[in-house]
Amino acid sequence: MSLSGRERRILAEIERALERDDPELAKRVAAINRIEAGGDLPPQPYGDRLRMWALAHVWVLFWMAALVIVLLLLAVLTT
Incomplete structure (x- = not known):
């Protein structure tokens, strides 16, 4: 089930607010999303x-x- 256009806009607003308010947490969330999507693992x-x-x-x-x-x-x- 995909998100509607309105839901995607709301999520984008939430992401921008997170990046603005807590950039370190935003980086961690982005890394988790890459791992779950099958992307590269973070460097160890x-x-x-x-x-x-x-x-x-x-x-x-x-x-x-x-x-x-x-x-x-x-x-x-x-x-």
């Missing part, structure tokens, strides 16, 4: 850095666990 400045940080920590934990296993095997085999 820490996303890639956080992902690499987590991956590095997983690898460190993996190698530490492997080292502990090897040391335990050596301790058992040498006794």
